[in-house]
Amino acid sequence: MIRAALSFAAALLWASSASAMGPWQASDCHGETACALEDRSYHVMAPDGWDGVTPLPVLLHFHGWARTGVNAQRSDRVGASTRRRGVLLVTPNGRRKTWDFWSSGTEDVGFANRVLEDVAKRYPVDMQNIFVSGYSYGSAMAWRYVCESGNHVAALLGIAGAFPPGETCPEAPRQVRHVHGVSDTVMPFPNDAYGADTVPMGLWRARLDCGAGQGAGDWQVVDFLKLSRVEWRDCAGGQVVLDTHPGGHFIPHGWIGRQLDELLGLAPSYP
Template sequence: MLLRFLVMISLMCLAPASFAMGPATPACMDDVPCVLGDRSYHLKLPDDWDGTTPLPVMLHFHGWQRTGALPVKHQRISGATRRRGVLLLAPNGLRKTWDFWDSETEDVAFAAAVLEDAARRYPIDPERIYVSGYSFGSAMAWRFVCENGDGVAALLAVAGTLRQSEDCPQAPREVRHVHGLADTVMDFPVGPGGDETYPVALWRAHFGCMEGIAQGSWSAREFLTFERTTWECDGGRVSLDLHPSGHFIPHGWIARQLDELLGLPPSYP
C-alpha cells in the first residue's frame, strides 16, 4: 500500500505543479475533517509554507477515546510539526479507538489511504514520511509500520507498543520510542531479568541489532530528563528514550525527534 503511494507521489512530481493555487479538492484543515469514504482525518499545515515546496509528513494516531481533532491543536504535537515545515495528518479512529491487536485490521489500509488522499491535496516529500502516535495510537503506529512500513522514514512512538513477539513483514528505516518507567496505563514492558530496553526488542531483532550504546541524559525541559540508548543495526536504526514518570506525551520529545531527523538545530517548542 505504501509502495503504491510512493509510486503515485513520484508520478505527481513529474507533472506540472499546481499546488501553489491551493488544494484541488475542497479545503479541510484543523477542526474541519477531510472526508475519505465513510471515514475522515484532520490535517494541519506548517507555518509559512510557500505553497509549492514538497512537505515532510507526520501521520499521527490519536490516543484512546480521542479524535484527530486533538493532535492538530496539541502543543506537543502540532506545535512541533507546524514550526518545522511538517504536514500533520491525524486520522480518526472508529469509535475513537484503533484496531491494532493483530494484522487483520482495516485501520492500516485506512491510514495508507489517508496518505494517498493528502498527496492529492498537497505536494508530499516521499523520503520524509514519519509515523507517530500516543498510547493506543502509538501501538497503532507500530502496527502500521509493522504491516506497511517499507518507505517510512521513521516511527516516532510515545508510550505504547505491540507485543515484542510480533513478526513484522515490513519496517521503517528508523525507530524512535519513548516510554515512562512509571507508566501504568500502557504498562512499561520490562523484559526478562528486568531488561529496560525491552520496549524495542522487536525492532532490535528485526534489524539484527547488536549491543546498545548509552547516549546519556538529555532534556527538552528541565523538569523531565531522558536516558537514551541507541542501536546501529544492519537493517535500520533504533533509539529508546526512558524517563522516570508516567503516561503522557513528554514536552519537547516529538519536536526534538523532528529536529534530529530533519537536520535542524534542537529547539523548544
Template sequence: MRYLLVLFILIVPSLAMTGEPAVDAPRCHAEIPCPLGDRSYHVKEPDDWDGISPLPVLLHFHGWMRQGTLIVKHGRISGATRRRGVLLLAPNGAGKTWNFWTSDTDDVAFAAAVIEDAAKRYPIDRSRIYVSGYSYGAAMAWRYVCENGDGVAALLAISGTLRQTETCPAAPEEIRHVHGTSDTVMDFPFGPGGDTTYPVKLWRKRLECNGPPRDLGAWDITRHNSFRRTQWRDCTGGRVTLDVHERGHFIPRGWIARQLDELLDLPPSYP
C-alpha cells in the same frame, strides 16, 4: 411588491435545480475534517509554508477516545510540526479507537489512503514520511509500520507498543520510542531481570541490530522532562533509539519537536 415576490418564487427553484450550493463548502483544514470514504482525517499545514515546496509529513494516530481535532490543536504535536515545516495528518479512528491487535485490521489501509489523499492536496516529500502516535495511537503506529513501513523514514512512538514477539513483514528506516517506567496505562514492557531496553526488542531483531547498544546518557528538554537514551546503530536495516524516563503515561513536552529537529537536521529548539 407582488412582482418581486413572484420573481423570487421563480428564481429560487431554478437555482435549486442546478444542484449548485449557494456558497462554496469550507476547505478541509485543521478542525474541518477531510472526508475519505466513510471516514475522515484532519490536516494542519506548517507556518509560513510557501504553498509550493514539498512538505515532510507526520502521520499521527490519536489516543483512545480521542479524534484528530485534538491532534491539530495539540501544542506538543501540532505545535512541533507547524514550526518545523512539517505537514501534520491526523486520521480519525473508527469509534475513536484503533484496531491494532492483529495484522487483520482495516486501519492500516485507511491510514495509507490518508497519505495518498493528502498527496492529492499537497506536494509531500515521500522521502520524509514520519509515523507517530501516543498510547493506543502509538500501538497503532507500530502496527502501521509493521505492516506498511517500507518507505517510512521513522517511527516516533510514545507510551505504547505491540507485543515484542510480533513478526513484522515491513519496517521503517528508523525507530524512535519513548516510554515511562512508571506507566500503568500502557505498562512499560520490562524485560527479564528488569531490562529497560526490552520495549524495542522487536525492532532490534527486525532491523538486525547485532552490535551492543550505545548508552548515550541522560538528556533533557525541560527541567521536568529528562530521559536516558540508548541507541542501536550497528544494524543491517536501520537504527533504533529508545528514550526512557521515570514518569507515567503522557506525551513528554518537546519530545516530538526534538525528534523532528534531529531527523530534519535542524538546530535543537523548544518548543
C-alpha cells in the same frame, strides 16, 4: 503485503507528482475541518509560513483512545512541533475514537494508506520524509502501521504504547524512535524477550539486525523531566533509539519536536 506496499508506494508517488505540477490551492478541508474519505475522515494542518510550493515532510499521527485528530493539532507537544518545523501534520480519526491494532490485517492500516494517498493529491509531499507517530493506543497503532506498511516510512516515533513480545513484522521503517515512562500504569513498559534493559525495542532491533546498544546520556527540554537515551546505530537496516523517563503515561514536552529536529537536521528548539 509486500505487493500491497509496492502498490501503495507507487500510488503515493503518482499522487505527490500530480499535486506538485502547480502551486498548491487551498483545500476545502484543513485544520479542524475534517477531510472526508469514504465513510471516515482525517485532519490535515500545514506548517506556519509554508510557501505553497515546497514539498512537505509529513507526520502521520494516530491519536490516543477517546480522542480525535483535532486533539493532536491543538497540542503544544504535537501540532506546535510540526507547525514550527515545516512539517505537514496528518491526523486520521479512528472509528469510535480508537484503533484496531491488536492483530495483523486490521482495516486501519489500509485506511491510513488511503489517507496518505489522499493527502498527496492535495499537497506536495516529500517522499523521503514520511514519519509516523502515535500516543498510547495511537502509538500501538503506529507500530502496527509500520509493521505492515512501513517500508516507505523514514521513522516511527512511538509514545507510551508498544507491542507485547512475540510479534513479527514483514516491514519496517528506516528508523525507530520510542519514548516510554517506566512508571506508566496505563500501557506499562512492556516485557521484552530480547533483554530487560532494552525494552520495548527488541522487535525492531531484531527486524533491523542491530548490534549492541550504547547509552547516549540524558537530555531534557523542560526542567522537571529528564530523559535517558539508548541508541542502536550498528544496524544493517537502519537505527533504533529508546528514550525513557521516570514518569507515567504522557507525551513528554518537546519529545516530538526533538525527534523531528534530529531527523530533519535542524537546530534543537522548543516546542
